[in-house]
Amino acid sequence: xxxxxxxxxxxxxxxxxxxxxxxxxxxxxxxxxxxxxxxxxxxxxxxxxxxxxxxxxxxxxxxxxxxxxxxxxxxxxxxxxxxxxxxxxxxxxxxxxxxxxxxxxxxxxxxxxxxxxxxxxxxxxxxxxxxxxxxxxxxxxxxxxxxxxxxxxxxxxxxxxxxxxxxxxxxxxxxxxxxxxxxxxxxxxxxxxxxxxxxxxxxxxxxxxxxxxxxxxxxxxxxxxxxxxxxxxxxxxxxxxxxxxxxxxxxxxxxxxxxxxxxxxxxxxxxxxxxxxxxxxxxxxxxxxxxxxxxxxxxxxxxxxxxxxxxxxxxxxxxxxxxxxxx
Amino acid sequence: xxxxxxxxxxxxxxxxxxxxxxxxxxxxxxxxxxxxxxxxxxxxxxxxxxxxxxxxxxxxxxxxxxxxxxxxxxxxxxxxxxxxxxxxxxxxxxxxxxxxxxxxxxxxxxxxxxxxxxxxxxxxxxxxxxxxxxxxxxxxxxxxxxxxxxxxxxxxxxxxxxxxxxxxxxxxxxxxxxxxxxxxxxxxxxxxxxxxxxxxxxxxxxxxxxxxxxxxxxxxxxxxxxxxxxxxxxxxxxxxxxxxxxxxxxxxxxxxxxxxxxxxxxxxxxxxxxxxxxxxxxxxxxxxxxxxxxxxxxxxxxxxxxxxxxxxxxxxxxxxxxxxxxxxxxxxxxxxxxxxxxxxxxxxxxxxxxxx
Numbered sequence: 001x002x003x004x005x006x007x008x009x010x011x012x013x014x015x016x017x018x019x020x021x022x023x024x025x026x027x028x029x030x031x032x033x034x035x036x037x038x039x040x041x042x043x044x045x046x047x048x049x050x051x052x053x054x055x056x057x058x059x060x061x062x063x064x065x066x067x068x069x070x071x072x073x074x075x076x077x078x079x080x081x082x083x084x085x086x087x088x089x090x091x092x093x094x095x096x097x098x099x100x101x102x103x104x105x106x107x108x109x110x111x112x113x114x115x116x117x118x119x120x121x122x123x124x125x126x127x128x129x130x131x132x133x134x135x136x137x138x139x140x141x142x143x144x145x146x147x148x149x150x151x152x153x154x155x156x157x158x159x160x161x162x163x164x165x166x167x168x169x170x171x172x173x174x175x176x177x178x179x180x181x182x183x184x185x186x187x188x189x190x191x192x193x194x195x196x197x198x199x200x201x202x203x204x205x206x207x208x209x210x211x212x213x214x215x216x217x218x219x220x221x222x223x224x225x226x227x228x229x230x231x232x233x234x235x236x237x238x239x240x241x242x243x244x245x246x247x248x249x250x251x252x253x254x255x256x257x258x259x260x261x262x263x264x265x266x267x268x269x270x271x272x273x274x275x276x277x278x279x280x281x282x283x284x285x286x287x288x289x290x291x292x293x294x295x296x297x298x299x300x301x302x303x304x305x306x307x308x309x310x311x312x313x314x315x316x317x318x319x320x321x322x323x324x325x326x327x
Numbered sequence: 328x329x330x331x332x333x334x335x336x337x338x339x340x341x342x343x344x345x346x347x348x349x350x351x352x353x354x355x356x357x358x359x360x361x362x363x364x365x366x367x368x369x370x371x372x373x374x375x376x377x378x379x380x381x382x383x384x385x386x387x388x389x390x391x392x393x394x395x396x397x398x399x400x401x402x403x404x405x406x407x408x409x410x411x412x413x414x415x416x417x418x419x420x421x422x423x424x425x426x427x428x429x430x431x432x433x434x435x436x437x438x439x440x441x442x443x444x445x446x447x448x449x450x451x452x453x454x455x456x457x458x459x460x461x462x463x464x465x466x467x468x469x470x471x472x473x474x475x476x477x478x479x480x481x482x483x484x485x486x487x488x489x490x491x492x493x494x495x496x497x498x499x500x501x502x503x504x505x506x507x508x509x510x511x512x513x514x515x516x517x518x519x520x521x522x523x524x525x526x527x528x529x530x531x532x533x534x535x536x537x538x539x540x541x542x543x544x545x546x547x548x549x550x551x552x553x554x555x556x557x558x559x560x561x562x563x564x565x566x567x568x569x570x571x572x573x574x575x576x577x578x579x580x581x582x583x584x585x586x587x588x589x590x591x592x593x594x595x596x597x598x599x600x601x602x603x604x605x606x607x608x609x610x611x612x613x614x615x616x617x618x619x620x621x622x623x624x625x626x627x628x629x630x631x632x633x634x635x636x637x638x639x640x641x642x643x644x645x646x647x648x649x650x651x652x653x654x655x656x657x658x659x660x661x662x663x664x665x666x667x668x669x670x671x672x673x674x675x676x677x678x679x680x681x682x683x
Contacts, residue, residue: 022492051491057524062476062517069480072465073415075487077480092473103678105458105466106449110681142679165681 003180009151010040010116010172013158014078016187018048021076024162027054027063028080028117037082038118038177064090064115068097071113076162081117084171085131098167099142114161116170119147120211120261121298121309123175130298130305132262134171134238138271145239146192147171147210151181153236156190164192171238173211195242197249201231204255204319207246207272209235212259212310219315226320238268246272247280254285257318259310264292286325289318344621345551345598348566351577362640363649365407365572369399369628370653372424375433376603378657379423379440383607387665388440392454395424397570397602400627401534402428404575405502405595408583415463415501417478420455421601422467425504430462437660443667450670451678471505471539472512475531478503479518482529482592489589500586501529508539510553519594523560528586530579533596534569540605541613554596562592569599570627573634600625 004012018024025048026041032055035042045053056063064087067077081087087094098111121130134145144166148154154172161168198213199220206216213234223230231249235241250256256276258269269290276288291310298308357365376394383392395402398421406416406428418425426436431447439446440454447459455469465481468474481501488497509515510533522529533553537544545551557564563585568574575597582593600622604611635641677683 025487025491049491051487057517057520059513059517059521062479062514062521065473065476065514066480066483066518066521069417069465069477069482070484070487071480072477073481073484075484092470093476096470096473097468097477101466102681104448104452104456105460105678106446106451107678107683108448108458108460109466112681 004151004183005177006151006154006172006179007038007040007177009155009181009183010158011042011044012183013155013162014041015044015047017159017162018044018052023074024076024078025052025054026078026080027056027067029056029058029082031055031080036080038174041080060086060089061093065093065097067113068093068101068111071111072101072109076112078114078116078162081115083129084117084119084133085129087115087133088131088136094137094143094169095140099140103142110165111167112165113167114158114170115167116158116161117172118174118177119171120173120175121293121305124300124302124305125174126300127297132293134169135262135267137169138239138268142167143239144168144192144237145171146237147173147235149173149176149210149213149234149236151179152183153190153196155183156188157192157236160189160192163189168192171210176211176214193237193240193242195245196234196236197245198232198234199230201229201253203229203253204231204257204323205246205249205253206230206232206257206259206315207235208232208259209238209268210261212261215310215312216259216315219312222313222316223319226316228319228323230319235268241272241275243275243279246276250276250280250283254283255322256284257289257291257315257322259291259315261293261309263295264290265295267292286322289322291315291318347568347598350568350571350574354573355577355580357573357640359640362635363645365403365576366628366631366635366641366646367649367653368403368407368428369572369631370650371427371433371656372399372402373628374653374657375423375427375436375660378661380603380607382440382661388454389442390453391420391606391608392440393421393606394603395421395601397622397627398534398536398599399424400572400575400631401532401569401597401599402504404572405530405532405579408576408579409500409502411462413499415465415478415481415499417465417474417481417501417503418457418467419471419474419505419509420467420469421506422455422457426457426459426462426464426467429459429464431457431459431464433656433660434663435459438664438667441664441667442669443664444670445663445667449678472509472514475503475505475509475514475518479522479527479529482522482527483525485528486525498528498587500583502532503529504532504534506539507533507535507537507544507553508542508547509533510556511548519557519560519562519592522592523562526589526591528589529592530582530586531592531594533594534599535596536599536601538601538605538614540609543613552596554594557594562594564594564596566596566598569597570622570625570630572627572631
C-alpha cells in the first residue's frame with residue numbers, strides 16, 4: 001500500500017463525500033479548473049462538473065455568504081480559502097451568519113458548512129499570508145474549529161466535518177501538505193471533538209496542534225535525553241476544547257506546556273491556560289507555560305521568521321526549566 | 328445649532344426629485360379577490376408598524392425598531408407575486424412587513440418583538456432578525472448588505488438542484504430586499520456579478536427611500552439611478568414607482584417568470600419613502616418637511632384603495648371591513664405576545680448548534 005500525501009488525503013475525503021452525497025459541493029477561488037492552490041481538488045471538476053467545483057470570482061465575503069445561504073437551503077458547501085488569511089475578508093459572513101445565525105434565528109435554520117484551507121506560517125510568505133485565524137475566530141459562538149496535522153487525521157476529520165450539521169472551520173497547514181501516511185483501505189471517520197494522544201508520558205503534558213505537533217516530536221529526542229517522559233496531546237478540536245482528555249493527562253503529569261503557532265495575545269493557549277487554571281488548579285504543580293509565536297506581524301526575512309515562531313529547542317528547554325523548577 | 332441666515336451643506340443639500348417612471352403597460356389584471364389580498368397585506372403592514380410604535384413607546388419592546396410605513400407597496404407588490412410554498416425571501420433590519428407579506432403570522436412577529444418564546448425567532452432574534460424556515464423567510468440581516476450574499480446562495484441552490492442534482496422541479500425564486508444604502512456596498516456589486524454570470528433565479532429589490540439614516544442618497548453615490556447599475560453586469564434593471572403597488576406587482580410578475588424560466592436575475596429599483604424616521608430612536612431632523620409632505624400625499628394604501636373603488640373591484644364598506652379585520656388581527660397579536668412566556672433561562676444555550 002502506497003503512502004498518501006496529506007493534500008491527496010484531503011482530496012480523497014472530498015471525493016468520497018461528494019460521491020456519497022449529491023448536496024456536497026466545493027466553492028472558492030481556483031477550486032475547479034486549477035484544482036485548488038494546493039491541489040486538494042485536482043481534477044474533481046472533471047468528475048463532478050463545474051457547478052460542484054465552483055470557481056468563484058475573487059469575492060471572499062460574497063462567496064462565503066453564498067455558501068451560508070446554500071447551506072440554509074439544504075446544500076452542504078465546502079468553502080476553500082485559497083489561503084485562510086483571505087477569509088478575514090469574510091469575517092462578517094463567518095461570524096454573524098455562519099456562526100450566529102442558527103441561534104439568532106431561534107433554531108429555524110442549520111448551517112452545514114465547512115470552511116477549509118491552508119493556514120499557519122509558511123516559508124517567508126510575508127505577514128498577510130502567514131495568519132493564524134483560529135485565534136481570531138475563537139470567540140465566535142456557533143463555530144466548530146478543527147486543525148488537522150497528519151494525512152490520516154486530515155482525511156478522517158474532513159469527512160466528519162463535511163457530515164457535521166454545523167459550520168466547521170477546518171485548518172490545514174501550508175507546510176504539512178506533503179506529510180504522508182499509510183491510509184486504511186476501508187472508510188474511516190475521526191471525531192471532530194476529540195484530542196489525539198500522540199505520545200503517552202508521565203512527566204509533563206505538551207498540548208499542541210497543527211504543525212507544532214511536529215515541532216514537539218522533533219524536540220522529543222532532546223527531552224528524552226534530558227531524562228523526561230513527556231505526554232504529547234494534539235488538541236485537534238480547538239473549539240470546543242477536549243477538556244476530558246486534557247484533565248486525564250494533567251491529573252497524571254501535573255505539569256503543562258502549551259505549544260502553539262498563533263500569537264500569544266488572545267491565542268488558543270490563552271483560553272486553554274485559563275481553562276486549565278479554572279478547572280484543574282489543584283492538579284498543577286506549577287503554572288501553565290505558553291510557548292507561542294511572537295506578537296508581531298510575521299516578518300519576511302527567514303531569520304526573523306524563525307525567531308517569530310516556536311522552535312523545537314525552545315520546547316526542550318521549557319521542559320527542562322519547568323521540571324527543574326527554574327520557570 | 329446653526330446661526331440664523333447660515334445654512335449648512337447638510338440641510339441645504341438639494342434633493343432633486345426623480346421623475347417617476349411610467350406605469351408598466353399593460354398592468355397585470357387582477358381579480359377582485361387578488362385585489363383584496365393585496366390591499367389587506369398592505370394594511371396589515373401599516374397597522375402592524377403603527378402598533379409597534381405604540382408598543383415601543385409603552386416599553387413593551389426594546390432595541391432598534393425600524394418601521395416600514397410608506398413602503399408597503401414594495402413588500403406586497405413583490406412578495407405576492409411569489410409562490411409561498413416554493414420561493415424564498417430575504418430581508419434587512421427593516422423586516423417586520425416583509426415577514427408578514429411572506430406569511431409569517433402577525434402573532435409570531437409581534438411575539439418576537441416582545442422577545443417571547445413564541446416569536447418566530449424564539450425571542451433570540453428581535454426586530455432586526457425575523458426568521459421563519461416554515462415561511463421560507465431567510466431572515467432579517469441587520470448589517471447593511473450582508474443578506475445579499477446569503478440570498479444569492481439560496482438562488483444558487485435552486486440552480487444547483489436543477490442542474491447538478493437533476494431535479495426539474497427545482498425552480499424556486501429568491502427575492503432579496505435591501506435599501507439604497509446597501510447599493511454602495513461591495514457585496515451588492517459582487518453578487519450582481521455572480522448572479523448574472525450564473526443566471527441565478529433571484530430578484531434584487533432595492534427599496535430606494537432616499538435616505539440611509541441621515542445620508543441622502545445623492546450624497547452617497549455617483550449614480551443615483553441604481554437600476555442602471557445592472558447594465559454593467561448585463562442584467563435586466565428596472566425602476567418602478569414604489570408607491571404604486573400595481574406597478575410593482577406587474578414588474579415582479581415579469582421578473583419572477585424570467586427567473587423561474589432560468590433566464591436570470593433582475594434588479595428592481597423601487598422609488599419609495601419611509602414615512603417615519605430611520606428607527607424609532609431617530610429624531611428625523613434632516614428630511615425637509617416639504618419632501619415628507621410630498622411623499623405622504625402619495626400614500627400607497629390610499630392610492631390603491633382609490634383604484635379598487637374606482638374600478639368597482641371593491642366598495643368602501645368592503646375595504647373598511649378589511650381594515651377592521653386587520654385591526655383585530657393586530658390586537659390579537661399584541662394579546663398573544665403579552666401573554667406568551669419569556670424564553671426559559673435554562674435554554675440560554677439552546678440553538679447554538681444543530682443538535683440543540
